[in-house]
Amino acid sequence: MDFVKRPRAFASQRLSQIAQSAMLCLMASAASQPLWAQSTAAAADWNGPLVLQSSSALQEQIPAAQAEQSPIYLSGDEMDGQQDTRVRVRGDARLRRAATAIRADELTYEPQTSEAQATGNVIIHSDADQYRGQQLQLNIDTYKGTFEQVKYMLGATRAHGEAERVDFLDRNRYIVHEGDYTTCQRVDSDPNWTPAWRIRAKEMTIDRVADVGVARNGALEFMGIPVFPVPYLSFPLSDARKSGFLPPTIGLDSVSGFQYSQPYYWSIAPNRDATITPTLMARRGIDLDGKFRYLEENYSGEVMGRYMPSDSLRKKDRWSAALRHRQISQTPVGAINWDASINRVGDNNYWRDFPRSSYGLADRLLPSNLNASWGQDDWTVYMRALKWQTLQDVDSIILPPYDMLPQLHASYTPWNVKGGFDFSFEMDTTSFRADSEFANLLTDGTRSYALAKLSRPMLAPQGFLTPAVELHASYYNFSSSRLTDGYKTYSRVLPTFSLDSGLVFERDTNLLGRNLQQTLEPRAFYTYTPYKNQSMLPMYDTGELDFTFASIYSPNSYVGQDRIADNNLLTLGLTSRLISADNGAELARASIAQRLRFNDQRVTAPGVEPLDKGLSDILLGGSVNWTQRWATSGVVQYDHDQRRTVRYTLNGHYKPGDFKVLSAGYRMKRDASKQVEMGWQWPISDLWQASPSSNGANRWYSVGRLNYSMQDKKLVDTIIGVEYSACCWTGRVVLERLQNSWNSSNTRILFQLELTGLSSINVGSNPLNTLRTNVPYYQEISPAVPEPSSRFNQYD
Secondary structure: OEEOOOOHHHOOHHHHHHHHHHHHHHHHHHOOOOHHHHHHHHOOOOOOOOOOOOOOOOOOOOOHHHHHOOOOEEEOOEEEEEOOOEEEEEEEEEEEEOOEEEEEEEEEEEOOOOEEEEEEEEEEEEOOEEEEEEEEEEEOOOOOEEEEEEEEEOOOOOOEEEEEEEEEOOOOEEEEEEEEEEOOOOOOOOOOOOOOEEEEEEEEEEEOOOOEEEEEEEEEEEOOEEEEEEEEEEEEOOOOOOOEEOOOEEEEEOOOEEEEEOOEEEEEEOOEEEEEEEEEEOOOEEEEEEEEEEEOOOEEEEEEEEEEEEEOOOOEEEEEEEEEEEEEEEEOOEEEEEEEEEEEEOOOOHHHHOOOOOOOOOOOEEEEEEEEEEEEOOEEEEEEEEEEEEOOEOOEOOOOOOEEEEEEEEEEOOOOOHHHOEEEEEEEEEEEEOOHHHOOOOOOEEEEEEEEEEEOOEEEOOEEEEEEEEEEEEEEEEOOOOOOOOOOEEEEEEEEEEEEEEEOEEEEEEEOOEEEEEEEEEEEEEEEOOOOOOOOOOOOOOEEOOOOOOHHHOOOOEEOOOOOOOOEEEEEEEEEEEEEOOOOOEEEEEEEEEEEEOOOOOOOOOOOOOOOOEEOOEEEEEEEOOOOOEEEEEEEEEEOOOOEEEEEEEEEEEEEEOOEEEEEEEEEEOOOEEEEEEEEEEEHHHHOOOOOOOOOOOEEEEEEEEEEEOOOOEEEEEEEEEEEEOOOEEEEEEEEEEEEEOOEEEEEEEEEEEEOOOOOOOOOOOHHHHHHHHOOOOOOOOOOOOOOOOHHHOOO
């Protein structure tokens, strides 16, 4: 059948019939059974029940097998040609098959070879991707072809670019010649718009299946300036993980000098990856950092290692290693949870020379342990082996903690005890080993103890009353005769009685036009434990509790099992709250508490003076949420005998919105320290710009934290930085000065540039990690991520 061209102005019903016939013929040649025939056959049984069937009508991506069987639709202002050999469409010419649509001024299609040629304002919609150009040659079946003078856009990320030519290899792979790539979104209202960053290359391969782009013989441009050449660059097409180089970290350190870190991320498998980060330190040499992560069905973990050969600072090799492993093992008696942690460094100065090491390797006390735990019904059992590495400083010697080799602990906590009682019972035996260098000060030994607790809480809306009794029995076996009486063993049995009580009074009130509920909550806590001499016992894992609102209502003044305080004291406290009657939010709280000791204290830690009977210091605390933006809090310890404040902490913050926060604090401990702290994150572009977007884009920010010691009259820790977040990139410059010890500190300058869509993984030591760790209430700014496009909004 021949088609005769007719101008659209004179088109009549005859043209409509011809176009319909042409489409039906093409449909018949492309599929043995058209979709309309299938639907008619499926609907032949009019009397059968209605059955819901799956449909591909809303599939974002049509499977290749289904697409090959789909019919081809042609439409336009004019058509002519032969049905089986060649069809030409002019004027708003369109070809559509499955999720592929072509539109042009003129289009020619050859059904026998499935070849399509289009010229003039050509637009291709393939799934959610879009290509615009002037001349196209494409095989509809194989999707091989060439497109000239192209502008393209990837729907998944809205990344786009321009090219002199695009060679389609198949439906998901193509090569861009003399083109560019960027995720910066075009501003149509700006005729002079150029992307903030882009990759320009002689050749780029786009692989949507592998989700990877590869640029060859090009350069990375930022603000129109080539930043560095890219003979070969692999980059992700989405936020999925992929192997490749991550953004570098550049810094200037007062100890190490100029630093350049270039991480490489290796996506080994969906459940395994590794990051390798070589770092050049101008004053010290090459440092190599590696991290490996794994995730399996029953176990997971991370392995980290760092090695610096011939550190110029210390004239020797430097290294560190860390391991985290978690595993669940199924046994006939139930699941056993394993947890292993190893932390080791090569020398005592590691914490000072590498102050920003991950996994806590910058600390002076490094624990390594192996734990195994089992739980069944009301029983829990765990076993642990713990060994410490202590990094010593000649100016500040640390008494190393004892190693636990091993510890076996079992506890029984029934959930359903008759009579409303609460009961718990625990047993423990631990072998403690001291550091060999401090053998003359420490004592090896084994400690076993059993602790039973029984209480009867009586709760009511108007208050509570909880009597409780504890019985603690322990036995010590020392490796040598360290006790004053010459014996190598010691046993101890001590009971403890406590009575905790409180009342709650409420009343409705009104303040500044707000309906409030005010509470008055008096509390009384009494505890008694008889005295038993414990001065000869080592402090294996025991320390004295700080004097706080949590510890003042505790039956023991120590945490751990080596000291049981001889308490005969009464604690009285009072708390009042203001609660919003509208939403139940706590607007203000004020508390006061004080102890009355009936006997002189006799059980103390080594070197600590005992407390006399009588009244203790007074604790005063409170918090006020002035508005949703303003909040303040503070705690004061007041010595009423000497009529002076012993210690206090005051804090406050103002947070009027996202990416806006001011915080301040003051801490004082008499004859020890006085420190003022201030932190902030604030958009300095408020001076010339409107309110920020929801993600902080297009804004300049000042961010930082200052910690000033009034006693030493110097800044202890300083973090000052500037951030900028635009539509498709984020930049940070941070000055960091952290105190390593009393007389040494480390200063460095860090710079970071994140290009959205080029890399989405941040590792290693960078400004972002510093801000997260040190700035209170810090909120990470990030560019706006455009919504992915869909093939369903491409049809017009």
